[in-house]
Amino acid sequence: MMEQAVCHLNIVGFKAAVAAKKDGRLKGRPYVIAGSSGGRSLALDCSPEAIRQGVSPGMTLALAHRRIKDLIVLPPDIPAYELMNAGIEKVASRYAPVWENDRAGNLYLDITGTSSLFGPPVDCSCRVLRDILNETGISPAAAVACNKLVSKVATRAIRPVGLIQIQAGTEADFLKHQDVRLLPGMGRSLLKTAEVTGIREIGEIAALSQAEALSLFGKSGILLRNMALGIDLSPVENLRGNRGxxxxxxxxxxxxxxxxxxxxxxxxxxxxxxxxxxxxxxxxxxxxxxxxxxxxxxxxxxxxxxxxxxxxxxxxxxxxxxxxxxxxxxxxxxxxxxxxxxxxxxxxxxxxxxxxxxxxxxxxxxxxxxxxxxxxxxxxxxxxxxxxx
The missing domain is CATH 3.30.1490.100 (DNA polymerase, Y-family, little finger domain)
Structure with missing residues (x-):
């Protein structure tokens, strides 16, 4: 059976990155993307400089302005995001018969069986990164693994840029010492449970028995434990057009x-x-x-x-x-x-x-x-x- 190969591309702060590409004057400046400039509005995305100064996505603008007096607030630019996504998907279509784009900076390419055309999966991923940078000016982090879950955790571990490959059979070892916050689906309530129980690394969830996982995390427990073990059977799916x-x-x-x-x-x-x-x-x-x-x-x-x-x-x-x-x-x-x-x-x-x-x-x-x-x-x-x- 052919070994599955999934490449995940992670564009950190997608909306902020698109804004900087569109307006070079933003380079090195603290700015956020928000739907309005009201104090109760939330930051959707932040520039690297804003993050360095203590602002994060989901923070109210009132708090963000207290931390950065000269913070720039920009409205979402949906046409620019669509144009960027079209450019990224154009590159993806050259290398993968199937790709999945959440249109917010995460793209999965199923490059299984493409070695005869583009070389080993890691070489193919290098080509993808090169073409995206040359054609869009954006530089994502990339990871190659056997499934979507492990590749996503891997890009989170190395972001904002870089390339990593997780060899088949080493998924659990790779995940073992990664911060539990990198595991997809760990929202505020689950992270609070993990903090209270002293769980800091993904491997600690993997080490739980099914009964312990259910007891700590409720109905999400079994799924979280499987994810912590690197188990993910979800396919890469084309999501072209408007989802409804x-x-x-x-x-x-x-x-x-x-x-x-x-x-x-x-x-x-x-x-x-x-x-x-x-x-x-x-x-x-x-x-x-x-x-x-x-x-x-x-x-x-x-x-x-x-x-x-x-x-x-x-x-x-x-x-x-x-x-x-x-x-x-x-x-x-x-x-x-x-x-x-x-x-x-x-x-x-x-x-x-x-x-x-x-x-x-x-x-x-x-x-x-x-x-x-x-x-x-x-x-x-x-x-x-x-x-x-």
Whole structure:
């Protein structure tokens, strides 16, 4: 059986790196990318100089400005990110039949079986790095391993630049003494558990029994233990085009009661929002289809001015779009709500996009934890219960 080879490219501070490439005057200066300049907004990405001075992704701008008085705040530049991703994918397509790009600075190339064309996996990765630097001006860190997980931990270990190869069969040895914070999926709550129990290295999780892993980390325990052992069966998947999430509601009988329709829209917003946030994504576009009792359809589409993440802002946008779209005063058979132009949040999964107040963000995190643990609908808004009566 052919040995799998995965190359992971890690562009540290992707949004900040693109900004510096676009504007050379930013070189060596402290700056962050944020959705607005308000003090409660969060830094999405930071320049190396800002990080050296104590600012990090997910930090409020108010705190960041206290640490760096002359901090520059830049808005996200989505067209520039798309252009950079297109350039990187152009290089990837030369060397790998399958690649996976999260469009936030992480690209996986499945280079299994390409040795006859481009040499051993590490040589192929060298070519990829060379071409990306020459064609985009960006210099990622790269790692070659037998799976996505190990290659990602490896680039985190050597970033911001460099190339490393983890030989097949040595995955557990490599991971053993790596900082537990490098393990994908270790959010704030899991890191807190690890800190309280004195776990500092990935190998300490690998050494746990299944019962111990479950006891310490709950339902995530077994998965974390397998990851700590370097086990990852997830394939490299092409994710070209806009990823989307769609939810629909079919009414038992055709209705015209706007209160009930709005309740259905809120349920769709909650379900889609939870799925989106679990994928560490936010949304830039919303699409709505309304099917009337006579079979005719109405379609609405809205491009948002910023990334939408929390249920409250998604619901507001969905209700506004419905009012613009459903202008006929006849009964409705069903509604379908779609989230499009999904973008990675670009920082820890338990932190949310700017414009969301800290209090609302924490409330959303708590609701998501309950939904993920006990199932959808265990916590919902009162109006959403109307259709269940």
């Amino acid at each position: 999430i769609a939810q629909s509601a079919d009414f038992n009988e055709d209705i015209i009661d706007e209160e009930k329709i709005m309740a259905a829209m809120e349920v769709l917003s909650e379900r889609g929002g939870l799925k989106m946030r679990n994928g560490k994504l936010g949304m830039m576009s919303m699409r709505l289809t309304v099917i009337y009792s006579d079979g005719l359809e109405a379609h609405g589409f809205e491009k948002t001015k910023r990334l939408l993440v929390t249920d409250s802002e998604i619901m507001q946008a969905a209700c506004n779009l419905y009012k613009k779209t459903a202008v006929r005063r006849i009964r409705i058979k069903s509604v379908k709500l779609g989230f499009e132009d999904l973008m990675p949040l670009g920082y820890q999964p338990d932190l949310f996009e700017p414009e969301t107040e800290t209090k609302n963000r924490r409330l959303q995190e708590a609701v998501d934890r309950i939904q993920n643990r006990f199932g959808e609908g265990k916590v919902t808004r009162g109006r959403s219960l109307i259709n269940s009566k």
